[in-house]
Amino acid sequence: MTQRISKYQRFKMMNPILQFFKFIYLSIKIMIIVAGGHGGTRKTNH
Amino acid sequence: MSKIVVLGAGISGHVAASHLRRKLSKKHEIVVVSPNSNYQWIPSNIWVGIGRMKPEKILFPLAPLYKKKGINYKQAKAVSFFPEGDKDETKPYVLSEYVVGEKKGQQEKVTYDYLINATGPKLNFEATEGLIPGQNKTYSVCTYTHADHAWQGLNKVIQQMKEGKKAKILIGTGHAKATCQGAAFEYILNVEQELRRHKVRDMAEITWISNEYQLGDFGMDGMLMSYGSMTMKSSEMVEMIFEDRDIKWILGAGVNKIEDGLAHYENLEGEIKTESFDFAMLIPSFSGHGFKAYDKNNNDITEKLFKGFMIVDADYTVKPYEEWSVQDWPETYQNPTYKNIFAPGIAFAPPHTISKPRQSKNGTDIFPAPPRTGMPSGITAKLVADNIIDSIKKGEESLHHKGSMGNMGAACIASAGYGMTQGSGISITTYPIVPDYYKYPKTQGRKLGKTFGEIGLAGHWLKLALHHAFMYKAKMKPFWWLIPE
Numbered sequence A: 001m002t003q004r005i006s007k008y009q010r011f012k013m014m015n016p017i018l019q020f021f022k023f024i025y026l027s028i029k030i031m032i033i034v035a036g037g038h039g040g041t042r043k044t045n046h
Numbered sequence B: 001m002s003k004i005v006v007l008g009a010g011i012s013g014h015v016a017a018s019h020l021r022r023k024l025s026k027k028h029e030i031v032v033v034s035p036n037s038n039y040q041w042i043p044s045n046i047w048v049g050i051g052r053m054k055p056e057k058i059l060f061p062l063a064p065l066y067k068k069k070g071i072n073y074k075q076a077k078a079v080s081f082f083p084e085g086d087k088d089e090t091k092p093y094v095l096s097e098y099v100v101g102e103k104k105g106q107q108e109k110v111t112y113d114y115l116i117n118a119t120g121p122k123l124n125f126e127a128t129e130g131l132i133p134g135q136n137k138t139y140s141v142c143t144y145t146h147a148d149h150a151w152q153g154l155n156k157v158i159q160q161m162k163e164g165k166k167a168k169i170l171i172g173t174g175h176a177k178a179t180c181q182g183a184a185f186e187y188i189l190n191v192e193q194e195l196r197r198h199k200v201r202d203m204a205e206i207t208w209i210s211n212e213y214q215l216g217d218f219g220m221d222g223m224l225m226s227y228g229s230m231t232m233k234s235s236e237m238v239e240m241i242f243e244d245r246d247i248k249w250i251l252g253a254g255v256n257k258i259e260d261g262l263a264h265y266e267n268l269e270g271e272i273k274t275e276s277f278d279f280a281m282l283i284p285s286f287s288g289h290g291f292k293a294y295d296k297n298n299n300d301i302t303e304k305l306f307k308g309f310m311i312v313d314a315d316y317t318v319k320p321y322e323e324w325s326v327q328d329w330p331e332t333y334q335n336p337t338y339k340n341i342f343a344p345g346i347a348f349a350p351p352h353t354i355s356k357p358r359q360s361k362n363g364t365d366i367f368p369a370p371p372r373t374g375m376p377s378g379i380t381a382k383l384v385a386d387n388i389i390d391s392i393k394k395g396e397e398s399l400h401h402k403g404s405m406g407n408m409g410a411a412c413i414a415s416a417g418y419g420m421t422q423g424s425g426i427s428i429t430t431y432p433i434v435p436d437y438y439k440y441p442k443t444q445g446r447k448l449g450k451t452f453g454e455i456g457l458a459g460h461w462l463k464l465a466l467h468h469a470f471m472y473k474a475k476m477k478p479f480w481w482l483i484p485e
Ligand SMILES: Cc1cc2nc3c(=O)[nH]c(=O)nc-3n(C[C@H](O)[C@H](O)[C@H](O)COP(=O)(O)OP(=O)(O)OC[C@H]3O[C@@H](n4cnc5c(N)ncnc54)[C@H](O)[C@@H]3O)c2cc1C
Pocket: B007, B008, B009, B010, B011, B012, B013, B033, B034, B035, B036, B042, B043, B044, B045, B046, B076, B077, B078, B079, B118, B119, B120, B121, B141, B142, B143, B180, B183, B289, B344, B345, B346, B347, B372, B373, B374, B375, B377, B411, B412, B413, B414
């Protein structure tokens, strides 16, 4: 069955104070993934 | 001294040119050849297409910036490639044609020591009969002019709805093998929110049409992701959002013909169907630019350089989906025949798709082409520039910088509605972009934790912050290079 967005979830999604902290958290998390770097695949994997 | 020619000034061409200029002394020449006089931050076209951002906010003219920074700019388009030169010209060159001014129509042999082909995709509207931006009630948001037209078209329909006329809105992919589902996904959510803002949502039926087999495929074979404390499939997440926004969906649809307000398509069941609409935004298929290449004796050697897009260090051996691996994907974006030619961003020919290929019961291929979003376009352009810089400084080929899409994360912040307090965004990160089933066999080829989704107002702020950060970076303002790709 399809998961629905509940009223409480929606409140959390749109609450500016909660979302401000989420903004900081997401920015850091995304930076970590981006700064996590990149590389080749051919010599490391197999 | 070396001369590096960059074709294209989109995300990857501009990133490459700016890093080359910053890190190489002025005795080395950087030349950019691009037909569009403006740089555009394409991801914000979505907001131009709903009338919430003016095109001027997402673009700036390239010529003054390049003049100030010491980059030689030619407002011209590449026509054909001569990687060995010709009988009169010993150096390799690209035949380019000026597109404006006194020199308009004139051709020039632009010689190079290193060539970066960052010409992105050709928006191949012709591949779908009747899919012409601004005609037959269909629009595109792929360029700022298209997006501006789309807003005019949408606004007209909004005004009609205000006068009591019901409307059908169709958004998605306009070809059986189109890509860029993410952009269409952003646009459908933004349109839905704008209709609510204009208080006409109940007058509209909004439908998603796509060549994806499942919702949330995004040309990346879908993903398993962390969502809050749950683990969720991207298909479930998108279904939840569409259900919540009362958006209908048609999947496995290869749109093949557009008539005034009608989209004809074939689905995976082999059924031939038609969907009517009052406003449609359909992403066209992307193709290579059809460039030709010649050797020094003027023999056609196009197949050494191009396979639609440019051939690079990918493994192009044809093999079944089950045998695909991350090792098929390129790492240095270097052409194997002419080692001073590179193709980052969308300009390189992918080894195959990322999504599973599927055919309709009539044998028509209906599945998404692989996306190359802004972040990998920027990262691959920077690593190509870094390898060229190292090669020039060392006096020998250096390919230490590598970045396979099978070993690279991507952050995709999809706008789901505009507004500082009412806006929303869906933040999705994926690691790696191309699923690595060998490393992550139990989580559909992706690393959970680094592959996650979030929905909410913060996503909108993030997308807006990225818009400003990347415009700042593209304008090469102080310390621009500290902002990562
Ligand atoms: C509506 C939309 C929204 C998007 N949103 C996002 C997003 O939110 N996040 C994200 O990561 N990605 C997004 N993308 C994808 C992103 O825009 C692309 O990944 C990126 O633009 C690719 O960069 P590129 O430099 O390879 O190609 P392009 O940006 O297309 O640049 C190609 C350049 O080549 C030039 N050119 C064309 N022909 C020639 C020729 N013959 N000679 C010389 N130059 C030529 C063009 O003028 C242009 O300057 C979006 C795309 C679209 C269409």
